[in-house]
Amino acid sequence: MNECILLIVKPDGMVKGLAGHVLRRFEETDLKLVGARLARVTRELAATHYHHLRDKPFFDELIRFITGELHGGQDTVLAFAYTGEDAVSKGRAIAGATNPEEADYRSIRGSFGRVTTKGVFENVVHVSSDAIEGEREIKLWFSPDQVTADLFPAVVRDGRRQWTDPGGPKTRTGPWPEEKRPPRTRV
Ligand code: IDP
Numbered sequence: 001m002n003e004c005i006l007l008i009v010k011p012d013g014m015v016k017g018l019a020g021h022v023l024r025r026f027e028e029t030d031l032k033l034v035g036a037r038l039a040r041v042t043r044e045l046a047a048t049h050y051h052h053l054r055d056k057p058f059f060d061e062l063i064r065f066i067t068g069e070l071h072g073g074q075d076t077v078l079a080f081a082y083t084g085e086d087a088v089s090k091g092r093a094i095a096g097a098t099n100p101e102e103a104d105y106r107s108i109r110g111s112f113g114r115v116t117t118k119g120v121f122e123n124v125v126h127v128s129s130d131a132i133e134g135e136r137e138i139k140l141w142f143s144p145d146q147v148t149a150d151l152f153p154a155v156v157r158d159g160r161r162q163w164t165d166p167g168g169p170k171t172r173t174g175p176w177p178e179e180k181r182p183p184r185t186r187v
């Protein structure tokens with residue numbers, strides 16, 4: 001099945017100089033790179049991205065991690081959009097299991113991740129967990145003009161191209177928060 005995924009080199013991967021390694025591993029697949037950007041991770045973007053984990057005890061620490069607070073203020077990450085056959089399973093295999101201690105030692109997380117004493121999994125990369133999340137996340141991190149393929153429907157609104165449905169399909173873990181939707185303007 002053709003799928004889209006978001007890959008992020010998280011702040012720990014950025015400060016450890018692993019961006020090139022991560023990109024190399026993905027270059028070895030047949031997935032097509034359709035978007036790349038250096039993104040600043042604000043608390044709002046982080047909370048929206050990890051919306052499904054908002055009730056977890058480690059949520060605050062996770063937000064501090066992904067915004068770079070735990071890595072010397074590394075507030076930028078590299079974000080990539082890929083598309084291709086079985087992109088989710090291919091990408092997740094390269095990344096490894098969420099918990100670096102349980103990840104295959106040949107995977108990126110198994111090789112370079114760690115569990116901190118505060119219990120955060122510093123696991124170097126993010127890879128979308130399924131195609132629905134892949135769509136939601138790519139729409140969150142990229143505008144239609146920042147990807148080189150027509151991945152999802154887009155419209156011109158307020159003079160610029162935007163995703164027709166910014167949130168994408170609702171996730172299985174809860175509804176898209178209503179307050180995060182940009183207000184619809186009448187033409
Ligand atoms: P995934 O990144 O493998 O898709 P998710 O469950 O979506 O895993 O969790 C997002 C991120 O939250 C993980 O990559 C990891 O950094 C962190 N995380 C998830 N579960 C735990 C946990 O039980 N303890 C600490 N950190 C966690």
Ligand code: MG
Pocket residue numbers: 127128129
């Ligand atoms: Mg996930």
